[in-house]
Structures are given as structure tokens and as C-alpha cells.
Amino acid sequence: xxxxxxxxxxxxxxxxxxxxxxxxxxxxxxxxxxxxxxxxxxxxxxxxxxxxxxxxxxxxxxxxxxxxxxxxxxxxxxxxxxxxxxxxxxxxxxxxxxxxxxxxxxxxxxxxxxxxxxxxxxxxxxxxxxxxxxxxxxxxxxxxxxxxxxxxxxxxxxxxxxxxxxxxxxxxxxxxxxxxxxxxxxxxxxxxxxxxxxxxxxxxxxxxxxxxx
Amino acid sequence: xxxxxxxxxxxxxxxxxxxxxxxxxxxxxxxxxxxxxxxxxxxxxxxxxxxxxxxxxxxxxxxxxxxxxxxxxxxxxxxxxxxxxxxxxxxxxxxxxxxxxxxxxxxxxxxxxxxxxxxxxxxxxxxxxxxxxxxxxxxxxxxxxxxxxxxxxxxxxxxxxxxxxxxxxxxxxxxxxxxxxxxxxxxxxxxxxxxxxxxxxxxxxxxxxxxxxxxxxxxxxxxxxxxxxxxxxxxxxxxxxxxxxxxxxxxxxxxxxxxxxxxxxxxxxxxxxxxxxxxxxxxxxxxxxxxxxxxxxxxxxxxx
Numbered sequence: 001x002x003x004x005x006x007x008x009x010x011x012x013x014x015x016x017x018x019x020x021x022x023x024x025x026x027x028x029x030x031x032x033x034x035x036x037x038x039x040x041x042x043x044x045x046x047x048x049x050x051x052x053x054x055x056x057x058x059x060x061x062x063x064x065x066x067x068x069x070x071x072x073x074x075x076x077x078x079x080x081x082x083x084x085x086x087x088x089x090x091x092x093x094x095x096x097x098x099x100x101x102x103x104x105x106x107x108x109x110x111x112x113x114x115x116x117x118x119x120x121x122x123x124x125x126x127x128x129x130x131x132x133x134x135x136x137x138x139x140x141x142x143x144x145x146x147x148x149x150x151x152x153x154x155x156x157x158x159x160x161x162x163x164x165x166x167x168x169x170x171x172x173x174x175x176x177x178x179x180x181x182x183x184x185x186x187x188x189x190x191x192x193x194x195x196x197x198x199x200x201x202x203x204x205x206x207x208x209x210x211x212x213x
Numbered sequence: 214x215x216x217x218x219x220x221x222x223x224x225x226x227x228x229x230x231x232x233x234x235x236x237x238x239x240x241x242x243x244x245x246x247x248x249x250x251x252x253x254x255x256x257x258x259x260x261x262x263x264x265x266x267x268x269x270x271x272x273x274x275x276x277x278x279x280x281x282x283x284x285x286x287x288x289x290x291x292x293x294x295x296x297x298x299x300x301x302x303x304x305x306x307x308x309x310x311x312x313x314x315x316x317x318x319x320x321x322x323x324x325x326x327x328x329x330x331x332x333x334x335x336x337x338x339x340x341x342x343x344x345x346x347x348x349x350x351x352x353x354x355x356x357x358x359x360x361x362x363x364x365x366x367x368x369x370x371x372x373x374x375x376x377x378x379x380x381x382x383x384x385x386x387x388x389x390x391x392x393x394x395x396x397x398x399x400x401x402x403x404x405x406x407x408x409x410x411x412x413x414x415x416x417x418x419x420x421x422x423x424x425x426x427x428x429x430x431x432x433x434x435x436x437x438x439x440x441x442x443x444x445x446x447x448x449x450x451x452x453x454x455x456x457x458x459x460x461x462x463x464x465x466x467x468x469x470x471x472x473x474x475x476x477x478x479x480x481x482x483x484x485x486x487x488x489x490x491x492x493x494x495x496x497x498x499x500x501x502x503x504x505x506x507x508x509x510x511x512x513x514x515x516x517x
Contacts, residue, residue: 055393058402059363063330103400125288153457180455 003029004036008044011072014064019072033079041072042114049107049198059103066110073114080116087118089209092135093144094122095178096155104178105146108201112144115202117209128158135172141212142205144195147178156181157189164190173208177201214312217273217356217383218418221445221484224511228504229273229317229449229487230266231497235462237262237277247289249281252298256305263309269494270501273487274314275358276302278349279321284333284341288324299348307353317385318354320345320371321361338367342374350378359386360423360449361489363399365408369415376416385419385447385485386412390434392426397434405434409441421447424489426454428466428474435481445484450474452491464491468499475500479507 003026010018019041026036048065051057093109095102102124109119120138122130126145135143143163147153156176163169176186177195186194192208195201220227237248240258251258263274281299283292291298299318306316323341325333346357357375362368368386375384388408390397397405412420420442422434431450438446452464452471466474471488478486486504488496 055391055395055398058398059326059400060330060402063326149455180457185457 001031001039004031004040004043007036007040007072008047011041011044011065011068012048014061014068016064016068016071019068020075023072023075027075027079033076033083034085037073037076037080037114041069041076042111045069045107045111045114046199049111052103052107053197062103062107066106069110069114085116088116088206089142089213090118090120090138090140091142091144091205091209092120092122092131092138092140093146094126094131095124095146095148096126096152102146102148104148104198105144107198108144108146108177108195111198111202112205115206117205126155128155128162131159132162132166132168132172136168140172141209142173142175144201144205145174145176145178147176147181149180153180153185156185156191160190171212173212175201175204175208214315217315218445221419226479226483226504226508227272227315227485228270228497228501229447229485230263230269230271230275231488231492231494232452232490233259233262233275233277233279235491236265236493247280247286247291248277249279249286249298249302250289250291252277252281252301252305253294256301259302259305260309263306265494266497267310267314269497271487271497272314273317273356273485274306274310275487276306276316276318276349276354278302278345279319279360280324282320282323282341282345284323284325284338285321295344296348299345300352303349303352303354315355316353317356317358318349320349320357320359320375322363322367327364327366335366335370339370339374342371343377346371346375346378350375350382354382357382357384358447359384359417362386362388363401363403365399365401365403365411368408369411372412372415372417383418384416385421386415386417387421387423387447387449388412389424390422392430392433397437405437406441409438409444413442413444417444419445419447419485421449421483421485423447423449424451427451428453428471428478432474432477432481435478435483439482446482447485447487448478448483449487449489450492451489452493452496455491466491466496468493468496471496472499472503475503476507479504 007022173192175193183194193204283295286292359371428450453466
């Protein structure tokens with residue numbers, strides 16, 4: 001399984017031209033696509049997320065790694081589909097406000113795609129109404145919200161309240177994250193889960209999606 | 214009015230204004246709307262805010278054009294009105310302050326990421342900044358203030374865009390840093406040393422930092438800047454890290470605290486001090502008093 005480690009390292013260095021040939025090599029070695037995805041691409045992206053969180057690397061490195069991740073996924077996607085690895089469900093994500101700093105939300109989006117979810121990214125400055133409408137229209141099971149500024153956090157509560165009002169709390173679950181957000185705040189506003197970092201956010205979404213389906 | 218560079222040259226410390234965005238929200242700006250849309254619809258609100266800061270003692274008053282580059286306005290479908298949005302903002306502040314204060318035209322990040330990390334071409338970003346600078350300078354801005362930058366290449370493009378319109382207008386450029394275990398970095402990984410070198414190279418006259426995590430950290434950032442540049446420094450701190458208290462946003466730093474930190478900043482050699490997120494006319498008033506006291510001491514005039 002040396003090749004999986006190589007894939008992860010190549011992805012971490014942001015080499016989007018280098019990843020696809022390595023993925024193909026892994027396939028010829030007989031490794032199944034799902035394992036290449038989990039133990040190669042996603043493992044590499046997890047390391048990138050962690051290094052970013054502790055300021056060991058910065059946004060440019062993350063963006064290049066994400067490009068490399070997508071380059072690898074392009075090779076695997078048709079194989080995963082034909083192997084019948086079906087979608088785990090749809091997730092609507094967005095930042096309640098922000099621009100460059102929405103990297104946390106973007107990272108979670110990348111990781112969710114890697115984990116087999118269909119991701120609808122609403123971008124920035126997303127209002128409560130937009131979140132709920134997108135989740136309804138796309139038949140999503142989870143809404144993931146990120147806030148970067150304390151000033152915009154109340155939007156998260158509005159989403160939770162709106163779902164309650166429309167009697168959708170049972171079918172559409174909520175998870176929140178971002179620098180100013182905490183487990184306590186999630187509890188306070190009645191969100192279903194809180195993601196401290198990318199890995200936790202993905203684990204949280206998996207759990208929520210499984211509970212709904 | 215004496216040129217700002219000449220006043221700094223005489224060793225004076227100038228006071229800039231505080232936050233605009235939070236005051237706009239208390240005046241009915243809906244969440245999710247572009248703050249700059251008010252420049253078209255309600256310029257009288259901007260005039261009022263400028264007047265509040267002028268009365269509080271600010272000598273540099275900022276326009277409501279932080280997000281008014283066409284690239285950024287495109288997020289709200291307002292890019293077609295970029296020129297009017299910028300011009301109206303300058304005129305509103307001018308009506309309020311006349312020649313009693315320097316009119317500083319704000320320019321924030323485009324919200325886009327340059328290639329190869331993102332999808333935006335250098336030429337496109339430059340053209341966007343140039344259009345904004347053209348409108349701001351033609352409408353009569355005294356100073357260009359490029360702020361809250363994370364990417365030093367983007368900051369350079371904005372500086373060069375201003376320079377391409379006017380070789381003489383004073384240009385300020387500030388970036389936003391986070392404290393890490395290995396020192397201060399922007400989210401794009403720019404150090405203070407690199408910021409000093411690259412901002413100066415692009416033609417900025419004043420450099421420094423704004424936004425961030427409160428005044429105390431800004432004092433450390435200012436000291437770090439002083440190590441790597443001889444240009445005049447500009448610092449605009451947030452009133453601390455915002456907290457949510459029973460649903461209301463609360464900035465913890467009081468006017469008195471920020472005034473005390475203002476003294477520290479003067480001690481660190483900062484030439485222009487103002488406020489960023491969460492600062493109010495009350496903060497600026499307290500800082501005015503502190504700057505005046507410090508200037509009197511500096512000139513050896515007894516404080517009576």
C-alpha cells in the first residue's frame with residue numbers, strides 16, 4: 001500500500017498533475033477505487049486540513065491541494081459510480097457571511113464530496129430562507145452552516161427556527177461550524193450537530209444523514 | 214490644508230475614524246445587502262456618519278467603498294454601478310467634512326483569489342481596482358486606503374492601480390494578520406517582513422495593519438512592522454474579538470481601553486491610528502484626547 005501514501009503526499013504538496021497518474025497506478029496494482037479514495041486522497045486532504053488549522057500551512061497550499069484532490073477524484077468518479085458506490089445523500093452548505101475566509105466551509109465541502117455526498121454549495125452571504133429553500137428543492141438531508149463573524153451567527157438560529165416552523169426538523173438536520181461557533185452555541189440554538197474541524201464536520205454529517213435515511 | 218505627509222514628517226500623529234458597517238446596520242441596512250448600495254439610495258446616512266466621526270475628533274474620514282470594486286460588487290449584481298457608487302461615497306463624505314479632514318477612500322479585497330490558487334487573472338483584478346481608483350480619485354479623494362488585505366499580490370495590484378491613476382495621491386495599505394505559534398501571518402501566509410517589503414515596492418506611502426484580534430495584538434504587530442520599514446505606520450484595530458451576548462453582538466474593548474492602547478501604539482512609532490470593526494465615535498473621542506495629550510508631551514508644552 002505504499003502507493004496510497006504516495007498519493008496522499010503528492011496531494012499534500014498540491015501537485016495536481018502528479019496525482020492522476022498515481023491513482024491510475026494504484027488501480028493497476030488492483031486496489032479498489034473506494035480504498036484509493038479513502039486512504040489516498042481523503043487521507044491526504046485530512047492532513048492538509050489539520051496543518052491549515054494549526055497554521056503550519058496557509059490558504060494557497062490548501063487551494064492547490066484541493067485542486068489535486070479533484071484531479072484524483074476525476075479518475076475515480078466513473079469507477080465509483082459503476083461499482084455502485086451510491087450517493088450518501090445531498091448536503092446543502094454555505095457561509096452566513098464572508099469571502100476569503102470561507103475556506104473552512106470549502107474544505108468541508110471538498111471532504112464531503114470525497115466522502116460520497118452530493119454537495120450543494122450556496123457560497124457566501126446566505127440567508128436563512130435561501131438555506132431552507134435550497135435544502136427543500138434539492139431534497140437534502142443536512143444543512144451545513146459556517147460563520148466567520150460573530151455578527152452573522154444569528155442566521156444559524158434563524159435556519160433552525162425556520163425548519164421547525166415548517167415542520168422539517170425531522171427530515172433536514174443542521175450542523176454548524178466556524179471560528180466563533182461552539183458546541184455550546186449549537187446547543188443554545190438547537191442545531192443538531194457542531195463540527196470543530198473538517199474531520200468532525202464530515203463525521204457529524206455522516207451521522208445525521210444516516211439518522212434521517 | 215497641509216499635506217498629510219508633511220504633517221507626519223513633522224512628527225505628528227493623526228487620528229482616523231472608526232467603523233462604518235456597524236453604524237450602517239443600526240441605521241437599517243438589511244443583513245445580506247451590500248453596504249455600498251446605500252451610496253446610491255441613502256448617501257445622507259454616510260454624510261451623517263462622517264459628521265459623527267468628524268465631531269469626535271477624527272482627522273481622516275473614510276468613505277463607504279470597502280467593497281466597491283467592480284469584482285466585489287458583482288456578488289450583488291451592482292458592478293454596473295461601480296462608478297456612481299464610488300463617486301457618491303466620496304461626495305457624501307466631502308459634504309460632511311469639507312476641508313476640515315482628509316478624505317480617505319477605502320478599498321478592500323476583491324473577494325476573489327488570483328491564479329494559480331484561484332480563478333482570477335491578474336489583469337482582471339487590476340482592471341477592477343483601476344476602475345474603482347479612477348472613480349474615487351476623480352471624485353476628489355485626498356488619500357487612498359487599501360485595507361484588510363490577505364494576499365500581498367492583490368494588495369500590490371490595488372496600490373499599482375491607484376498609482377496608475379495618480380502618481381501624487383498618498384496611498385495607505387494595510388493587511389490583516391493572525392497570531393500563530395510561529396509569529397504573525399495573513400491567512401494567505403504573508404509575514405509582516407514580506408508585507409513591508411512588497412507594499413513598499415508597489416509604491417505605498419503608509420503601511421500597516423487593520424482588523425484582526427484587538428488592540429493588544431496590534432501593538433505587537435506595530436512593533437514588528439517598525440523592525441522592517443521606515444515608512445509611516447497606520448494601525449486600525451478592532452474593538453476586540455466580538456462576542457454574542459443574548460443574541461446581540463458585543464465588542465469587548467471600551468473607549469478607555471482603546472485610548473490606553475492608543476498611547477502604546479504612539480510609543481511604538483505609529484503615525485496614523487484609527488479603529489476598525491466595533492469602534493464607535495465614542496472610541497474615537499477617547500482616542501482623540503489621548504493623542505492630544507501625547508502630542509502636547511511630545512512638544513514639551515505643559516499640560517494645563
